[in-house]
Amino acid sequence: MKAFTYERAKDPVAAARAAARPGAKFLAGGTNLLDLMKIEVETPTHLIDVQDLGLDRIEKTKEGGLRIGAFATNTALAADERVRRDYGVLSRAIVAGASGQLRNKATTAGNLLQRTRCPYFYDTNMACNKRRPGTGCSAIGGYSRQLAVVGSSNDCIATNPSDMNVAMRVLDATVETVNPEGRTRAIPIADFHRLPGNTPHIETALQPGELITAVTLPRPIRGTHIYEKVRDRASYAFALVSVAAVIQKDGTGRVALGGVAHKPWRVEAAEAAMPQGARAVTATLLADARPTQDNAYKVPLVERTLAAVISQARTA
Numbered sequence: 581m582k583a584f585t586y587e588r589a590k591d592p593v594a595a596a597r598a599a600a601r602p603g604a605k606f607l608a609g610g611t612n613l614l615d616l617m618k619i620e621v622e623t624p625t626h627l628i629d630v631q632d633l634g635l636d637r638i639e640k641t642k643e644g645g646l647r648i649g650a651f652a653t654n655t656a657l658a659a660d661e662r663v664r665r666d667y668g669v670l671s672r673a674i675v676a677g678a679s680g681q682l683r684n685k686a687t688t689a690g691n692l693l694q695r696t697r698c699p700y701f702y703d704t705n706m707a708c709n710k711r712r713p714g715t716g717c718s719a720i721g722g723y724s725r726q727l728a729v730v731g732s733s734n735d736c737i738a739t740n741p742s743d744m745n746v747a748m749r750v751l752d753a754t755v756e757t758v759n760p761e762g763r764t765r766a767i768p769i770a771d772f773h774r775l776p777g778n779t780p781h782i783e784t785a786l787q788p789g790e791l792i793t794a795v796t797l798p799r800p801i802r803g804t805h806i807y808e809k810v811r812d813r814a815s816y817a818f819a820l821v822s823v824a825a826v827i828q829k830d831g832t833g834r835v836a837l838g839g840v841a842h843k844p845w846r847v848e849a850a851e852a853a854m855p856q857g858a859r860a861v862t863a864t865l866l867a868d869a870r871p872t873q874d875n876a877y878k879v880p881l882v883e884r885t886l887a888a889v890i891s892q893a894r895t896a
């Protein structure tokens with residue numbers, strides 16, 4: 581691990597100001613950042629520990645939604661009785677990820693920003709445009725079984741690994757931030773994560789130093805909330821494909837996919853086809869898919885997983 585300095589921030593704007601320094605990074609639960617520092621994929625020179633900012637409450641908004649403090653742990657969020665009752669897809673997605681111990685440390689903001697699990701990103705001996713811009717992508721033409729089938733580019737085929745992000749996308753969450761000048765922003769989750777294009781190292785809409793302070797959920801949507809994750813092992817594995825859905829009695833609904841793209845993948849136009857079934861929805865959701873030979877299996881797997889989700893909703 582490379583040497584770094586460390587401070588504990590006491591107020592959000594001061595934290596943002598400190599993080600605007602080149603080489604500085606926020607430290608939340610540390611479950612992703614510290615792992616990456618140990619293998620020198622991330623080499624920050626200064627860490628700003630943001631866990632003492634008191635931004636961990638989950639509160640009702642005046643619009644009837646929920647405001648989740650950036651540092652609410654994944655355990656607290658998944659267990660919150662309002663989340664379990666009104667946003668079941670979020671609770672289910674979170675408990676489908678990682679392990680109990682990790683979820684006790686991992687935070688809402690840290691989960692939103694966790695980095696890809698592309699094996700070439702983790703291997704500092706391999707070229708990776710996301711780790712070192714302009715060096716090339718070893719995943720293209722390499723081992724790509726876990727990697728993206730849609731929204732990828734000639735520079736990157738990595739996926740976003742988060743389960744929580746997929747549920748946040750189907751619920752139309754908003755990410756709230758504060759910048760080093762104290763200005764706040766509300767970024768719709770649809771615009772928060774970026775596709776790789778030719779700058780795969782720029783993963784989100786955040787500006788230098790900008791601190792996530794909360795994530796807001798709109799009023800609950802009625803319907804059956806389902807999160808279905810397909811993975812290599814029954815637990816403790818990232819999604820090959822996942823489906824977050826909220827489905828109504830008449831078969832209409834919303835759906836987002838995990839494990840297929842650089843961001844949680846939702847195409848609102850595809851949802852018009854929900855009552856016609858999984859094949860029709862998948863045809864639009866993955867219309868622009870460019871799978872590799874290794875991961876072409878993900879396209880039929882999405883359709884089958886979605887079919888299982890629709891059938892669960894029918895019998896719920």
Ligand SMILES: Cc1cc2nc3c(=O)[nH]c(=O)nc-3n(C[C@H](O)[C@H](O)[C@H](O)COP(=O)(O)OP(=O)(O)OC[C@H]3O[C@@H](n4cnc5c(N)ncnc54)[C@H](O)[C@@H]3O)c2cc1C
Nearest residue numbers: 608609610611612613677678687689690691693742743792
């Ligand atoms: C073995 C293992 C298995 C896992 N399995 C899964 C899984 O199946 N599904 C899944 O979804 N996840 C899984 N995870 C990932 C885990 O969910 C993430 O590591 C965790 O959510 C990151 O949260 P954190 O608070 O620890 O973030 P950190 O590691 O502290 O931070 C992550 C990033 O976010 C930045 N950051 C943190 N807070 C803020 C903020 N407020 N504003 C701006 N930037 C910020 C940090 O600078 C850093 O770049 C797994 C992790 C491990 C180690």
